[in-house]
Amino acid sequence: MVKTILPLEISNASVRRRGKTLVGPVDLILAEKGFTTVIGPNGAGKTTLLRMMHGIERLSQGTVTWHGPNAEVRGRQAFVFQSPIMMRRSVRDNLTYPLTLGKTPKTEARQQAEDWAERINLKSALNRKATVLSGGERQKLAIARALIRKPDILFLDEPCSHLDGRATREIEELLQGAHEKGIRIIMSTHDMGQAKRLASEVVFILKGRIHEFSPADAFFDTPGTNEAKAFLSGDILE
Amino acid sequence: MTELFEGLKAAFLLLVRLDADLVEITLRSLQVTLSALVIASAIALPLGAILAVRRFRFRRATIAVLNALMGLPPVVVGLCVYVMFSRSGPFGVLGLLFTPTAMIIAQVIIIVPLIASIAHQSLRDLWAEYHDLLISLNTTQRQRIATLLWDGRRALLTASLAGFGRAIGEVGAIMVVGGNIDHATRVLTTAIALETGKGNFALALGLGFILIALAIAVNFAIHWLTRTEVEGRW
Ligand SMILES: Nc1ncnc2c1ncn2[C@@H]1O[C@H](COP(=O)(O)OP(=O)(O)O)[C@@H](O)[C@H]1O
Numbered sequence: 001m002v003k004t005i006l007p008l009e010i011s012n013a014s015v016r017r018r019g020k021t022l023v024g025p026v027d028l029i030l031a032e033k034g035f036t037t038v039i040g041p042n043g044a045g046k047t048t049l050l051r052m053m054h055g056i057e058r059l060s061q062g063t064v065t066w067h068g069p070n071a072e073v074r075g076r077q078a079f080v081f082q083s084p085i086m087m088r089r090s091v092r093d094n095l096t097y098p099l100t101l102g103k104t105p106k107t108e109a110r111q112q113a114e115d116w117a118e119r120i121n122l123k124s125a126l127n128r129k130a131t132v133l134s135g136g137e138r139q140k141l142a143i144a145r146a147l148i149r150k151p152d153i154l155f156l157d158e159p160c161s162h163l164d165g166r167a168t169r170e171i172e173e174l175l176q177g178a179h180e181k182g183i184r185i186i187m188s189t190h191d192m193g194q195a196k197r198l199a200s201e202v203v204f205i206l207k208g209r210i211h212e213f214s215p216a217d218a219f220f221d222t223p224g225t226n227e228a229k230a231f232l233s234g235d236i237l238e
Numbered sequence: 239m240t241e242l243f244e245g246l247k248a249a250f251l252l253l254v255r256l257d258a259d260l261v262e263i264t265l266r267s268l269q270v271t272l273s274a275l276v277i278a279s280a281i282a283l284p285l286g287a288i289l290a291v292r293r294f295r296f297r298r299a300t301i302a303v304l305n306a307l308m309g310l311p312p313v314v315v316g317l318c319v320y321v322m323f324s325r326s327g328p329f330g331v332l333g334l335l336f337t338p339t340a341m342i343i344a345q346v347i348i349i350v351p352l353i354a355s356i357a358h359q360s361l362r363d364l365w366a367e368y369h370d371l372l373i374s375l376n377t378t379q380r381q382r383i384a385t386l387l388w389d390g391r392r393a394l395l396t397a398s399l400a401g402f403g404r405a406i407g408e409v410g411a412i413m414v415v416g417g418n419i420d421h422a423t424r425v426l427t428t429a430i431a432l433e434t435g436k437g438n439f440a441l442a443l444g445l446g447f448i449l450i451a452l453a454i455a456v457n458f459a460i461h462w463l464t465r466t467e468v469e470g471r472w
């Protein structure tokens with residue numbers, strides 16, 4: 001077992017569907033440490049880029065290479081989708097589900113579920129059906145369920161896009177905590193404030209092409225391209 | 239109208255007397271249909287899940303065939319089973335013709351397409367909901383199927399109940415393969431057909447009311463069982 005499946009190396013990778021290039025060609029190396037945000041207008045290809053990195057979007061060309069054997073790398077990544085997918089089970093069973101897929105003993109899985117429920121303030125809801133939770137609770141549950149297998153890297157696709165300020169803050173704290181524990185995070189967002197608060201580096205994507213990939217401070221202080229400047233100043237980019 | 243009333247009276251009398259013949263054929267009806275239901279569900283529910291999850295070459299064709307088979311005339315199924323199990327047929331040596339086993343086989347063939355079709359429809363929706371998550375978690379085909387069957391169990395129960403409803407009321411196929419033999423293969427539906435033929439309308443109606451009551455009772459029992467589960471767990 002390798003220590004971490006990072007760095008991630010993407011080389012000349014594209015996703016085309018029905019003759020249209022959605023993303024690419026992309027060349028990118030994600031280092032072992034960091035909190036990356038992917039920003040760009042709607043339809044720019046943020047979701048597709050994340051899915052492509054995670055390996056759930058078929059590549060039309062190029063390669064996405066993790067550091068480790070193929071059989072191992074998928075189990076050490078986790079993905080939180082834009083609208084959280086709640087299994088029709090209790091909160092507890094949602095949390096234990098990824099663990100029960102592996103060889104974790106049942107009592108151990110339940111213990112971890114309770115620990116996580118405590119951390120996301122859902123301890124009293126453990127027996128409640130996950131599908132009746134509020135939007136913020138669902139997203140916290142989805143993140144906890146993603147973190148419970150202790151991934152090396154966590155992908156999040158606009159995790160706070162439907163949430164109010166309080167829920168957003170809770171989720172940001174959760175993510176910061178995970179980052180401090182050494183989990184590599186890559187998150188798309190169109191909330192610039194959130195990107196500034198969390199990111200150590202920024203990927204700026206427009207029409208499927210990566211226009212900038214730079215440290216967060218540099219990106220927000222002195223964006224290198226006109227498109228990024230326009231986007232940061234609030235102009236509408238087609 | 240008087241016949242309906244006579245029928246109700248006959249049903250009532252049969253019930254209060256706990257008529258031995260009535261008890262026997264009612265139990266046989268239940269035994270045959272519940273056996274067929276268990277076997278058919280064991281085949282059809284996983285089949286529905288596989289059709290929802292896997293992309294194989296003849297998937298669409300399989301679904302089309304399954305939907306077509308739902309409309310299969312039971313009496314033709316009975317005839318085919320008869321030919322297969324008659325003395326000169328390929329399974330003749332088993333000596334199953336005119337036994338409850340043959341009736342169970344015919345009913346299984348009749349309700350598998352129905353249960354599988356309904357199961358497939360609801361599991362397909364559930365799969366659309368779960369797809370990204372289960373792919374992301376790198377689940378095996380087996381884990382995906384098990385997850386759908388478990389999380390979709392309420393809808394699957396409805397599918398099975400539809401199968402039960404069809405099987406308990408079925409008469410054509412089991413008449414052909416069972417032969418309606420007294421104390422051997424007579425069930426409620428074949429007894430009703432027999433009594434009607436003999437002109438015993440009151441008795442036939444009485445048996446009919448008992449059949450309806452049975453079907454409703456089983457439905458209620460199963461719904462009640464799942465309701466308690468819902469309240470207990472959530
Ligand atoms: N499966 C698909 N087939 C065709 N077009 C798609 C598909 N998925 C996404 N797209 C298109 O690709 C573009 C990028 O989408 P997406 O990655 O979702 O952007 P973002 O997440 O930045 O809003 C959009 O124009 C979208 O309509």
Ligand SMILES: [Mg+2]
Pocket residue numbers: 046047048082157158
């Ligand atoms: Mg998106």
